[in-house]
Amino acid sequence: SQTIHQWPATLVQPVGSPLSLECTVEGTSNPNLYWYRQAAGRGLQLLFYSVGIGQISSEVPQNLSASRPQDRQFILSSKKLLLSDSGFYLCAWSAGQGAQTQYFGPGTRLLVL
Amino acid sequence: DAKTTQPTSMDCAEGRAANLPCNHSTISGNEYVYWYRQIHSQGPQYIIHGLKNNETNEMASLIITEDRKSSTLILPHATLRDTAVYYCIVRVVYNQGGKLIFGQGTELSVKP
Numbered sequence: 001s002q003t004i005h006q007w008p009a010t011l012v013q014p015v016g017s018p019l020s021l022e023c024t025v026e027g028t029s030n031p032n033l034y035w036y037r038q039a040a041g042r043g044l045q046l047l048f049y050s051v052g053i054g055q056i057s058s059e060v061p062q063n064l065s066a067s068r069p070q071d072r073q074f075i076l077s078s079k080k081l082l083l084s085d086s087g088f089y090l091c092a093w094s095a096g097q098g099a100q101t102q103y104f105g106p107g108t109r110l111l112v113l
Numbered sequence: 114d115a116k117t118t119q120p121t122s123m124d125c126a127e128g129r130a131a132n133l134p135c136n137h138s139t140i141s142g143n144e145y146v147y148w149y150r151q152i153h154s155q156g157p158q159y160i161i162h163g164l165k166n167n168e169t170n171e172m173a174s175l176i177i178t179e180d181r182k183s184s185t186l187i188l189p190h191a192t193l194r195d196t197a198v199y200y201c202i203v204r205v206v207y208n209q210g211g212k213l214i215f216g217q218g219t220e221l222s223v224k225p
Contacts, residue, residue, distance in 0.1 A: 034212075036213075043214070043215035043216060043217065044157070044213065044215045046212035046213070049212070059212065090156050090157070092156075092213075101147070101159055101162065102159070102213055103159055104156035104157045104158070104159075105156050106155060106156050107154075107155065107156045109154070
């Protein structure tokens with residue numbers, strides 16, 4: 001069966017510091033991968049999605065970037081964190097073909113101070 | 114993707130069926146109804162989806178009205194662990210990269 005991992009689970013970072021969050025999927029090949037952010041008390045906002053290695057689409061302009069160095073690895077990065085980057089970051093995957101049901105990872109809670 | 118309307122909160126007694134309604138009056142013919150739930154501090158969990166026929170799986174049943182303008186998610190025997198925010202989403206399937214638009218959802222409290 002497929003599983004999705006995210007780490008770290010929680011992170012406290014100072015403003016201006018860099019960020020790297022990692023997401024990996026097991027048990028599937030060529031998945032579509034997604035990064036969402038959930039601010040406190042709000043719905044999910046899609047940040048990036050990827051349909052293949054090196055292919056990244058950005059949904060909204062922001063202080064973050066994403067990369068997909070391997071088929072089942074998706075990384076979210078920032079060079080300098082802002083206070084507004086705090087939130088709950090969720091990675092999701094869907095099968096590369098067919099119905100696009102998205103399955104979410106456990107999330108990373110980021111607090112920027 | 115079409116907009117959905119759900120009640121803000123609902124209570125349910127443990128062991129009883131929980132019926133969560135969703136209105137999606139502007140749904141298009143190629144849009145499916147999806148349900149997810151999010152337990153506090155966890156990632157959203159996929160529950161079920163359907164197009165026009167009723168669907169059932171090990172977690173829940175989905176009842177979609179004939180005109181497809183509304184649906185109901187049924188948890189047949191709610192437990193305390195079913196306490197969560199439940200999101201109804203309508204979206205086009207077979208849409209690579211398509212985002213899920215989560216509204217405010219229904220906060221379901223299952224009480225002993």
